[in-house]
Amino acid sequence: MSSITILMTLQNLAGVLTLAGAIIVVAVVIFVISSTSKEEDKDAAKHKVYSVRTRYFFGLCLVLIVGLFISLRLLPYPRANAVADETVSIVGVQWFWKMANGERTTGPLEFVGSNEVTVPAKKNLKFVVTSADVNHSFGIYNSKGVLVTQTQAMPQYNNVLYHQFDEPGEYYVVCMEYCGQTHSYMVGKIHVQ
Amino acid sequence: MSTLEISQVEKKKERKLAIIWAVTFLIVFPLLVILGLYMRLNQGKVVELDYTKFYAFMTMHGLGMAGVLFSVAFAGLWYLISTRITRLSLGVGYFVYFTVLIGFLALAYGTLIGNFAAGWYMLYPLPFKGASWATWSTQVSAVALILMGIAWLVGILHLLYALTKRYGGFFNLLGWQYLRKGDHEKLPSVVLIATVALIPGIFAFLAGAVMLIMYLLQTFEPSLAFNPLLMKNLTFFFGHMLVNVTLYCGVGWVYALMPEFTKREWKVDKVVVYSWNATFFFIVFAYLHHLYMDFAQPRSMQYIGQIFSYMSAVPATAVTMFGIIAQVYHSKMKWSIFPLMSLFGMMGWAIGGFAALVDTTIAINVGLHNTLWVPAHFHTYMLMGVVLFIFGYLFYLFSGEEGIHLKNVTGKAGFWLFVIGAYGFLLMFYLSGINGVPRRFADYQGIEAGHVKETGTQLARYAAMFIYLILLGLLVMYWSLFAKLTRRQKASAW
Ligand code: HEM
Ligand SMILES: [Cu+2]
Ligand SMILES: [Cu+2]
Numbered sequence: 001m002s003s004i005t006i007l008m009t010l011q012n013l014a015g016v017l018t019l020a021g022a023i024i025v026v027a028v029v030i031f032v033i034s035s036t037s038k039e040e041d042k043d044a045a046k047h048k049v050y051s052v053r054t055r056y057f058f059g060l061c062l063v064l065i066v067g068l069f070i071s072l073r074l075l076p077y078p079r080a081n082a083v084a085d086e087t088v089s090i091v092g093v094q095w096f097w098k099m100a101n102g103e104r105t106t107g108p109l110e111f112v113g114s115n116e117v118t119v120p121a122k123k124n125l126k127f128v129v130t131s132a133d134v135n136h137s138f139g140i141y142n143s144k145g146v147l148v149t150q151t152q153a154m155p156q157y158n159n160v161l162y163h164q165f166d167e168p169g170e171y172y173v174v175c176m177e178y179c180g181q182t183h184s185y186m187v188g189k190i191h192v193q
Numbered sequence: 194m195s196t197l198e199i200s201q202v203e204k205k206k207e208r209k210l211a212i213i214w215a216v217t218f219l220i221v222f223p224l225l226v227i228l229g230l231y232m233r234l235n236q237g238k239v240v241e242l243d244y245t246k247f248y249a250f251m252t253m254h255g256l257g258m259a260g261v262l263f264s265v266a267f268a269g270l271w272y273l274i275s276t277r278i279t280r281l282s283l284g285v286g287y288f289v290y291f292t293v294l295i296g297f298l299a300l301a302y303g304t305l306i307g308n309f310a311a312g313w314y315m316l317y318p319l320p321f322k323g324a325s326w327a328t329w330s331t332q333v334s335a336v337a338l339i340l341m342g343i344a345w346l347v348g349i350l351h352l353l354y355a356l357t358k359r360y361g362g363f364f365n366l367l368g369w370q371y372l373r374k375g376d377h378e379k380l381p382s383v384v385l386i387a388t389v390a391l392i393p394g395i396f397a398f399l400a401g402a403v404m405l406i407m408y409l410l411q412t413f414e415p416s417l418a419f420n421p422l423l424m425k426n427l428t429f430f431f432g433h434m435l436v437n438v439t440l441y442c443g444v445g446w447v448y449a450l451m452p453e454f455t456k457r458e459w460k461v462d463k464v465v466v467y468s469w470n471a472t473f474f475f476i477v478f479a480y481l482h483h484l485y486m487d488f489a490q491p492r493s494m495q496y497i498g499q500i501f502s503y504m505s506a507v508p509a510t511a512v513t514m515f516g517i518i519a520q521v522y523h524s525k526m527k528w529s530i531f532p533l534m535s536l537f538g539m540m541g542w543a544i545g546g547f548a549a550l551v552d553t554t555i556a557i558n559v560g561l562h563n564t565l566w567v568p569a570h571f572h573t574y575m576l577m578g579v580v581l582f583i584f585g586y587l588f589y590l591f592s593g594e595e596g597i598h599l600k601n602v603t604g605k606a607g608f609w610l611f612v613i614g615a616y617g618f619l620l621m622f623y624l625s626g627i628n629g630v631p632r633r634f635a636d637y638q639g640i641e642a643g644h645v646k647e648t649g650t651q652l653a654r655y656a657a658m659f660i661y662l663i664l665l666g667l668l669v670m671y672w673s674l675f676a677k678l679t680r681r682q683k684a685s686a687w
């Protein structure tokens with residue numbers, strides 16, 4: 001089970017899809033180059049290519065429409081009827097995270113939180129994410145180093161991210177938006193129990 | 194109609210301008226690649242750069258590359274149009290050149306000396322909060338970019354004006370006469386594509402200029418503040434368009450010149466007109482995919498972003514890619530360096546485009562946004578797309594209309610080194626993205642999750658080795674290019 005979940009990350013899916021696409025493209029290029037050893041009348045050649053093109057056109061449209069139907073149902077955004085078991089407030093500041101359980105009652109500047117927070121597993125958590133200065137991005141990695149989910153931390157806006165941790169353990173917060181000099185050290189921790 | 198003829202003297206003068214642009218590109222490009230090399234060496238912990246220096250390099254590299262590639266792509270269109278289609282003003286041409294050059298040097302001063310380091314996109318309000326550089330560097334860099342923007346706007350407007358006059362109406366440039374019944378003058382495909390590329394270019398540069406002026410105002414009046422979500426929309430509207438426009442400029446001369454090698458016409462017809470007009474429409478909205486992770490952005494715009502990004506794959510592949518296949522298939526052509534680079538450029542565009550399509554799926558983007566997957570895909574279609582188109586054009590320009598058909602062993606050897614190096618370099622970006630390595634990280638030493646730190650560092654080292662190969666390939670291509678230009682090399686005929 002767990003080996004399957006490792007294999008089935010979004011990142012691996014992207015890699016496999018792109019590899020397949022790249023192989024097809026390279027194969028077409030090789031085929032086209034090798035076809036030039038032969039000569040054919042230009043109208044006959046065009047006719048052949050264009051009849052493939054018609055099929056390609058409808059095939060592609062079909063794939064894109066099916067792709068849209070499937071993928072637009074799997075959006076990371078909060079659903080209108082979403083209910084949270086618990087709320088976690090997140091504020092990005094150059095260059096650390098202020099995180100605390102519960103609803104934030106102050107402005108982002110005054111808000112007090114820490115670089116580590118503890119949350120329960122198997123609960124639907126509502127992360128309310130914002131910034132006290134520039135844009136940051138709240139990215140969550142699991143202990144295996146897989147980027148699980150993220151949302152931007154933009155000043156003046158609250159980005160709401162629902163996430164449920166299915167397995168307890170250590171999770172890591174990494175800033176995913178360039179926010180100045182020590183951006184690459186703007187990290188935090190989430191303990192999931 | 195003899196007054197419309199472009200004289201030999203005029204052609205010579207336009208060629209000189211084109212060569213000045215080309216040589217400038219050939220000097221600047223490898224310097225920007227070396228900034229990229231330093232970034233990867235720092236990420237691999239082979240060298241130690243100051244953080245501010247790293248990000249100043251990143252900013253100069255990104256803006257410099259985008260600027261110089263657009264410039265030379267535009268200069269290439271200018272050259273083709275001014276020598277084959279309609280007369281263009283040399284005065285305007287040199288004005289664009291010198292203004293862009295001054296802007297470029299000022300930008301280098303602002304970033305490399307002044308340490309302006311807000312990234313190419315200088316995401317608002319980053320330049321104003323916690324900046325590690327002086328306000329004057331922000332001001333110099335903003336003015337530099339505004340200068341370049343003005344120069345390009347002037348150049349674009351002049352070119353479109355001349356074409357409109359030549360073809361008797363603006364909509365004729367978009368090929369709309371093909372959709373009506375009746376006779377009409379033939380429209381060269383390069384004119385259609387130039388128009389479709391450059392009109393959004395105007396919007397892009399205007400959006401960029403407005404934004405930069407807002408930035409400038411705020412440096413003088415710090416109490417000003419703008420809406421960060423609006424600014425982010427403007428930023429990516431500008432950036433996304435600029436990249437697309439650059440790509441289409443390159444595609445323009447592939448359409449124009451490929452027939453000289455395949456001996457088959459590449460005509461404008463209804464399908465081509467519909468396709469490029471649709472492209473025009475798609476690229477204006479596809480930029481929204483840069484804001485997927487801004488959950489506060491209206492939901493409808495997220496949908497539009499994904500739908501339009503998906504759709505843009507249709508004209509690009511079904512018309513342009515199939516167009517080049519129809520050119521080449523069973524054509525018994527000789528693979529001299531121009532068609533080789535053009536076809537490989539299309540290949541890079543297709544592969545990078547495919548990686549983009551995957552990433553523009555919102556459900557997948559949540560795992561790839563701001564990882565190295567993003568530089569991976571756009572470097573694929575810039576470096577293995579646009580840059581190859583540009584080198585193809587440069588070989589054409591330097592070798593001349595006959596010389597380009599000759600055998601060029603040195604040039605091709607350089608090409609292969611370059612291609613192998615580049616795909617190796619790109620593969621490291623892709624693998625990093627798959628392994629969750631974030632982009633715009635000076636180094637990965639601070640990441641504790643899993644093996645991200647070790648993987649990212651190691652892949653950066655491998656990437657650096659491939660960059661040396663890229664530089665070697667460039668050197669060999671330069672050797673061949675300058676031999677062509679000075680005509681010292683007597684290439685043997687096929
Ligand atoms: C061999 C050639 C090149 C090398 C070695 C190179 C290297 C790099 C590296 C290491 C980064 C930083 C990635 C990160 O950690 O986020 C980068 C970013 C970038 N590169 Fe390149 N690059 C090359 C070619 C190009 C080309 C042809 C373009 C054309 C547009 C380009 C445009 C950019 C841009 C826009 C960025 C993002 C800058 C930012 O985030 O502000 N690069 N490149
Ligand atoms: Cu941050
Ligand atoms: Cu950051």
